[in-house]
Amino acid sequence: MEERPTSVWSSTRFWRKSAGWVTGVSALLLIWLSVDTVAQISMGTDEDMQAKKPMRIFPSTVINHKVTYEYDAKRGHEVPVIGEKEAFFGRSDYSPEEADALLRHGKLTVQAKNCMSCHTLLGNGGYFAPDLTKAWLDPAWSESGPYMAMTGTATREEAMAKFMMHPSTYPTHARRMPELGITEDEAKAIVAFLKHMASIDTNGFPRNFAKMNGGVNAK
Amino acid sequence: MLSKHSEVKWESQKLAINYFRVAIILFLANLLFGLLAAIQYMYPNFLFEIIDFSVNRTLHINALVVWLLYAMIGSVYWLLPEETGIETVGIGIGKLLFYVLTGAIAVVVLVILIVQVGAGNETTIWFINEGREYLEAPRWADIGIVVVVLGFLANVFLTAFKGTRTGILTVLMFDLLALAGLYLAGMFFTKNIAMDQFWWWWVVHLWVEATWEVYVAAVVGWGLIKTIGANRKIVEMWIWIELAMLFGSGILGLGHHYFWIGTPEYWWEIGALFSALEPVPLVGMFVHVIYDWGKQAGKKHGVSNKPAFAWFVVNTFGNFLGAGVWGFMHTLPQINIYTHGTQWTPAHGHLAFYGAYAAILIGMMYIAVQGKYGLKEMRFTAAGKWGITLLTLGVLGMTMALTIAGYQQSMIERAEFGATWQGYFAAQNSRWMLQAMGWRLAMGVVTMLGFVLLFKDLLTIGPRLKAEEAAGVTANSGAASTIAEPAQA
Numbered sequence: 106m107e108e109r110p111t112s113v114w115s116s117t118r119f120w121r122k123s124a125g126w127v128t129g130v131s132a133l134l135l136i137w138l139s140v141d142t143v144a145q146i147s148m149g150t151d152e153d154m155q156a157k158k159p160m161r162i163f164p165s166t167v168i169n170h171k172v173t174y175e176y177d178a179k180r181g182h183e184v185p186v187i188g189e190k191e192a193f194f195g196r197s198d199y200s201p202e203e204a205d206a207l208l209r210h211g212k213l214t215v216q217a218k219n220c221m222s223c224h225t226l227l228g229n230g231g232y233f234a235p236d237l238t239k240a241w242l243d244p245a246w247s248e249s250g251p252y253m254a255m256t257g258t259a260t261r262e263e264a265m266a267k268f269m270m271h272p273s274t275y276p277t278h279a280r281r282m283p284e285l286g287i288t289e290d291e292a293k294a295i296v297a298f299l300k301h302m303a304s305i306d307t308n309g310f311p312r313n314f315a316k317m318n319g320g321v322n323a324k
Numbered sequence: 325m326l327s328k329h330s331e332v333k334w335e336s337q338k339l340a341i342n343y344f345r346v347a348i349i350l351f352l353a354n355l356l357f358g359l360l361a362a363i364q365y366m367y368p369n370f371l372f373e374i375i376d377f378s379v380n381r382t383l384h385i386n387a388l389v390v391w392l393l394y395a396m397i398g399s400v401y402w403l404l405p406e407e408t409g410i411e412t413v414g415i416g417i418g419k420l421l422f423y424v425l426t427g428a429i430a431v432v433v434l435v436i437l438i439v440q441v442g443a444g445n446e447t448t449i450w451f452i453n454e455g456r457e458y459l460e461a462p463r464w465a466d467i468g469i470v471v472v473v474l475g476f477l478a479n480v481f482l483t484a485f486k487g488t489r490t491g492i493l494t495v496l497m498f499d500l501l502a503l504a505g506l507y508l509a510g511m512f513f514t515k516n517i518a519m520d521q522f523w524w525w526w527v528v529h530l531w532v533e534a535t536w537e538v539y540v541a542a543v544v545g546w547g548l549i550k551t552i553g554a555n556r557k558i559v560e561m562w563i564w565i566e567l568a569m570l571f572g573s574g575i576l577g578l579g580h581h582y583f584w585i586g587t588p589e590y591w592w593e594i595g596a597l598f599s600a601l602e603p604v605p606l607v608g609m610f611v612h613v614i615y616d617w618g619k620q621a622g623k624k625h626g627v628s629n630k631p632a633f634a635w636f637v638v639n640t641f642g643n644f645l646g647a648g649v650w651g652f653m654h655t656l657p658q659i660n661i662y663t664h665g666t667q668w669t670p671a672h673g674h675l676a677f678y679g680a681y682a683a684i685l686i687g688m689m690y691i692a693v694q695g696k697y698g699l700k701e702m703r704f705t706a707a708g709k710w711g712i713t714l715l716t717l718g719v720l721g722m723t724m725a726l727t728i729a730g731y732q733q734s735m736i737e738r739a740e741f742g743a744t745w746q747g748y749f750a751a752q753n754s755r756w757m758l759q760a761m762g763w764r765l766a767m768g769v770v771t772m773l774g775f776v777l778l779f780k781d782l783l784t785i786g787p788r789l790k791a792e793e794a795a796g797v798t799a800n801s802g803a804a805s806t807i808a809e810p811a812q813a
Contacts, residue, residue: 117491117557120564127568131575138576138594139522146518146586161586163517209515212486214444216455216513222378227521227585229666230457232733233365233377235664235748237582245745278749280368285374291444302517308592310584311743312661 112206151201154187161306163187163315165204167298169197172304173315174242182309193300194262194293211298214291225283226302228310234282239314240265241296241303251277266292327787332506334405336412336483338731339419343398344689346426348779350391351682353433354770355419357384362768365761379440382453382460383433383746388677389458390429396539397476397687400496402692403546404480408487414479425472430463449513456520458528459510473504491560495542495567503535518586525581532676533647534574540684541566541606541644544636545672547687551633553625554613561609562609567603572596583657586665592657603680604644610640629702631781634712635687642679644717648721654730657801662738667760668730675723680716699793705785712776718771722764729760 113119149160154167163185171188190197199207215221221230224237235243245260247251253259253274256267268275270292272282287295332338361380363370371380404412412418435452442448449455450463461469477500482495510527514520545563548554580594617625627633650672654663663669694702733751741747751757 115561117561120568121491124564124568124571126488128575131571135575135578138579142522142582142591143585145588146522147514148516149610161588162516165515191691205515210519212515212520213446213449213513217383217448217453218441219378219453219455219460220603221455221457222381222460223376225665226517229377229382229521229585230525230665232665232667232670233361233381235745236743238741240745242682243745273536278753280752281372283373283378285441286443288443294444298511298517305518305586307586308589310661310664311738313739313742314744317413 129298163301164201165208165297165301166199166201167304168193168204168300169199172241172300174239174303182312184306184309185276185304187304188198190278192260193297194260194266207294207297208292208301211294211296211301214295215294215298218285218287220295227305227307233280236311237299237302238305238307239303239311241300242314262293262296262300265296269295325344328695329787329790332696334411335415336401336405336418337692337695339412339415339422340400340402341692342419342422343394343401344692346429346557347391347394347398347685348689348782350387350394350429350774352423352779353770354387355382355775357381357387359765359768359772362761362765366765375437376440380504382436383562385458386436386460387433392536392677392685395688396536396543398692399543399688400480400500400686401687402477402695403543404483404493406550407490407493407546408483410483410487410751413482413486416473417475418479421472421475424468424726426471428465428468430473432461435462436460438513446513446550457522458511459524463511466507469513470504470507477501477504484788490556491564492542492546495538495563499535499538499542501540502530506530506535512636521585522582525578529578529581530575530576532680533577534570534680537570537574537603537647538567540639540680541570541609543688543764544606544639544684545609547632547636547691548610548613548685550691551629551636552617552627553621554612555616555621558612559609562605562612566605566609568779571697580655580657580660583660596656603648606640607644610636626701628700629690630704631702631708631712631785632687632690632694635683635690638712639679639687642683642719644679646672646675646677646679646723647650650705650727661759662734663730666725666730666737667734668734671723671726671730674719674726679718686778690785691788693782697790699786699789702785705781705788707781711774711781714774715778716772716774718767721767721770725760725763725767729764731805732756732760 147157148162148163149164151164151166153160154164167187169190171191173184173186173188175186176182177184184279193199202259217227220226220237223231223234225232227238228236240246241261248266252268253261253277255266255277257266258264258267266289269285270287270289271284273284330341332341357380360371360375361377361384364372364377365381366669374773401418439452443450452462453460454462480500483496484497488730508526509523512523512723541563545554545559549559550558575598576594577598579591579598581595582591583595654660654668690702693699729812732754736754737743737747737751741750743769
């Protein structure tokens with residue numbers, strides 16, 4: 106038996122009970138919030154996207170559409186906006202199954218090549234290379250940027266795919282991307298992954314992105 | 325630590341020493357691959373397409389996580405028989421699991437170093453590289469780790485139930501159970517990157533900012549009782565306060581990783597409110613114990629292991645600065661929107677991992693050396709003093725350099741250029757970034773020198789002090805010591 110403490114503040118029993126309650130309540134709150142968050146970050150369906158229902162994570166078929174990043178006055182920051190149909194590697198009619206398979210292959214390749222060890226995805230990862238969160242929308246890959254001309258391609262997706270298949274052919278900075286043996290199929294799938302990631306509602310991260318000169322829908 | 329000399333009577337403690345041996349080798353790997361990566365920031369052609377930055381960084385951070393886990397398991401096997409008063413139950417299985425785990429880790433390291441990457445399919449995820457920061461170990465190894473940890477947990481629980489179950493052990497038991505369970509949240513594949521990162525943080529955050537911190541509170545409490553005869557009642561009271569504070573803020577503090585990964589806005593407020601000042605009670609425990617020791621306990625108990633105690637001091641304040649202050653500096657969403665994904669994170673990461681985890685576990689290694697050679701007391705050697713000084717200065721120096729790098733990256737890349745690729749390279753090529761990276765490398769070399777001295781000390785201090793004791797030299801003759809009586813184990 107413990108000695109009776111002179112004050113509750115020096116009572117081990119009091120602190121042990123407090124620790125138990127605090128831990129239990131915090132864990133329950135976290136579980137409750139996680140259930141809500143998981144529902145919100147589950148991928149939406151193609152039908153809901155076509156019906157313009159709001160969602161945080163668009164379905165894989167978002168690759169059939171133009172994605173822009175626009176200022177939302179109500180929320181006070183930029184949000185992804187899904188526009189009209191837009192060709193992705195010459196097609197804008199990927200079925201949900203085809204798009205899912207492409208995105209899955211892209212994500213698997215991003216993991217298999219350990220992209221995250223140099224780049225950041227949604228801001229998490231290594232800091233040796235640019236953040237990929239909104240890479241799809243970056244002015245560097247637009248018609249006014251250097252990469253399309255350098256790779257001799259006419260579209261964003263082709264420029265990205267060609268670059269990552271043979272990065273050493275296109276040295277842009279002293280710090281170069283190594284050859285990772287990315288095949289053409291893998292490169293297309295990675296670009297689909299990047300386009301999908303750019304459409305994620307990241308609560309305005311990174312700040313000011315769409316206001317930059319040459320950015321998609323600069324306003 | 326290498327010699328066969330052993331005055332350890334518990335098999336559990338012999339196993340602990342094996343865990344510490346592997347831990348120190350992995351600590352070397354941790355620093356070595358970190359240095360290579362730091363060189364690549366300065367000289368990008370260095371080892372290009374041989375051991376790329378991505379490979380070095382993967383090995384740098386994974387060696388860190390694994391050496392800390394090894395030393396954590398080792399520390400528990402060390403203190404378990406002393407707390408319970410009995411030999412660890414299932415020690416035979418414990419030894420077998422040690423060799424299984426070490427073999428598996430060796431294979432994982434070699435595959436990541438030599439094979440590096442694979443084709444974009446499930447086979448790569450299962451056998452080469454899972455490609456998720458900190459959790460790069462392929463899936464087969466994940467399953468192996470879970471099996472080994474379950475075996476370890478079974479040993480701890482069975483021993484605690486059979487022998488004396490102290491407050492420290494009760495905290496450790498439940499903490500280790502949570503720690504092991506959380507690892508399961510990282511073992512699945514999804515094509516949805518937001519969902520991936522959501523659960524990834526369950527493992528990474530709830531390990532390093534919750535369960536690992538509670539582990540440290542329990543072990544440092546035990547260490548203070550061991551080294552300076554701290555009053556167990558004071559220690560156990562503070563451990564519960566620390567647990568309440570850590571889990572109270574650490575569990576929902578997970579929200580500060582959910583600002584920008586696709587998760588809802590309500591995490592802004594939750595993440596900001598439950599911030600990173602969890603290590604405050606640890607300082608409270610330390611100050612309280614030292615006050616009590618100065619007034620009361622110190623009259624009958626000197627510092628029985630000075631190097632270990634010094635490392636506990638580094639732990640207490642390093643944890644507060646690295647995890648607490650450096651964490652809080654960029655945890656509010658209003659600041660984090662500019663700092664998330666910049667050099668701010670490694671600035672915080674380096675000091676926090678060193679202060680919160682490396683320091684306490686090195687302290688435990690010194691306690692093991694003392695036990696192994698049956699030394700009544702352990703004083704500092706020159707190598708030990710220089711080791712702790714250079715390691716601490718090196719890590720503080722890297723932290724300062726990376727903080728400057730982080731500041732200027734936030735300002736140039738984020739504030740000026742809106743986080744575009746052009747902005748990224750403008751920041752990376754700025755003179756201030758290059759200067760900061762130069763200092764980081766220099767301080768990395770200082771850290772490595774500190775490690776070499778620490779390594780030498782851990783290998784030689786035992787036999788040396790044992791010989792001195794045998795020759796009748798009083799261990800405290802050379803140092804400014806106030807030791808009155810030998811340690812009461």
